[in-house]
Amino acid sequence: METNKYKLALLFIIAVLVSDLSQAEQSSRKKGYDIALAVDNRNAGFQDSVAKLSMILENSQGRKTVRELEIKVLENIRNGDKSLIKFNFPADIKGTSLLTHPFKNQADGQWLFLPAVNRTKRISSRNKSGAFMGSEFSFEDMTNKNIEDYTYNYISTEACFDYEAKTTAVQCDIIERYPIDKHSGYSKQIMWVDQLDKKIYKIEYYDRKNVLLKVFKAHNFVLYKNRYWRANKVVMHNVQTNKVTSLEYKSIKFTIGLNDRDFHRSALRD
């Protein structure tokens, strides 16, 4: 009789623990999602933007090569922001363009136009993890992802390193996100999000074997139109190969009147 009592008590404790853990997990997911949603909302309403930037590729021996490019983005609340990236340097790849149409609940559309052969190549979902023009950014990294493309988890809150001020003055929420797309090159990403302005300071990308692959860091944030924070420099460091790609922004303009026609597939050749 005594034994049965103990068994019942043990079962009760286990049930409570499991229920608590499940509730904690749900709570962590919700908090992670809420932080991601806040980042998304903080950036909403910009309509469109055009940025000119340099892409600096550095190999493991420190040799650098430079590319110049322009990125146009059109806000698209319904299906995810469309983007068109066009290279201006080196001269032999001038006109090379990448058009991205993100979609909710289906694979994103990506097309690469190669002027040397006058052909448009569609990027298959299996090649999303491939290097974008030899950089440490993959085709997947060049997509403005939807919030629904991941599931989230809140991890913790800690002082976050401000790369511009070189201090740890900012409080950041740390969340992890798991891609839903089975063709993603990543098993998970861990993000450091500034609590106040929702700036993303750092992202760690883990490969499919769950080993740290790349670290993204954002520097020199500038506030545009009194609302939109943009990092003037972002750095992607591949910790497995020790190659680095930096994007240094020269200018960003907002609300210049871009429309869907500027992101039509025929715009790749324009």
Place this chain on the structure above:
Amino acid sequence: MFTSLSGKNFRTSIRYWKIFIIYITTLGFYTPCLAEDILDNLVFDLASTTRYYINKNGKNQVVNNQFSYGYKGEIKLNTKFDFSQFKDIKFSSQVFYNWNNKDEERRYMDIRKANVYFHKGENKFGFGIDTFFWGASESINLVNVLNQSDISESIDGKVKLGQTFISVSNQFSNGEITFIYLPKFRAINFPQRPSYGLPISNSNLFENNKKDGGYAARALFYVEDYEFAFSYFKGTRRQPILIRSSMSPELLTPFYIQTENLLFDGVYLTENFTLKTEAKIGKELGDGFTAASFGIEYPSYLFSDVIDEVIFIGEYIFDDRKITAETHAQNDIFVGTKFEFGDASQSSLRMLYSYDLDYRGQYAELSYQHRFLDYFRVKAKFVKVLTASSEERRLHALVGEEFVKFSLHYAF
């Protein structure tokens, strides 16, 4: 000596070139800010070239340009103008010049592009000179019929010469419909090598004395994982039939016939592979014909640490016109691979092998490209016909004409 067209074309091209210079200078003089924009968007690509034929003499035994060198230059300009009344006017130009120390037919200039496109609502209007690409296949693009091929630059017809045109397009969310009028026809310049067994005549023959550029229409659709287009073309066929005419029986004379084509090309992208097809039916010399290609591309990422993407290609082409077909493929299988190295140099390697199921002709091609500095890159190509019987006339013409070519490019 083999054709007289080159000199005439050269002079005509020079005239076009002068008009082009005057046009640019005038724009720059009246609008300094436009001139600055033009300078920012000018691209020069200069190259020194060498070509080496494995065999000493051409098949016609007349020429010996086993080793030759030369220069190649290309100027490109793509710029947009926004005037107060007209927005988004795009001007593109591309002028190509080639010089070879041994082959006169490889000394020529071509305006590949000199066009203006502008939008009015959902419609896009264009005129000038342009090169168009239609098709999906890797080996031979049966539906890429609008531009004349540049045989001096490529024997597979992939490199195209500029074509005068007027067009209007209507863009909709999932595609585009375009109507094109092509006012002028231009004949091909045949280089001395690869030779076609006999020297090519200076004069050209035209069916019913017609030499019109023709007109075309194309409806292109993007529907989820499908991309496909229906096209129509009527005009003088760009690729001639080489005949022995009574006027010059010792030479092959290019005979340009009239053609009417209904064309289809499509791509279906699955998660694991890509299916491609091109097809055309039409009428030539009073008879109907059918040609089609089917292909599959399978990408592999097994070696993704070193090679970004390896693509395996398999294609089948048939053309029931046999020897009057536009290409050497009338019942042929192509297999090949493409390697994209995915490094900062964006190196790529392409290998292609074709086998003719009717005549057992075999053809192989290897090409490589690598950029070793921001401004410099190298290109190399090797082409060899392994076997080809005399029945297989187009491929047989290339037997003994295998060559290696190499170019060092400086682009700024």
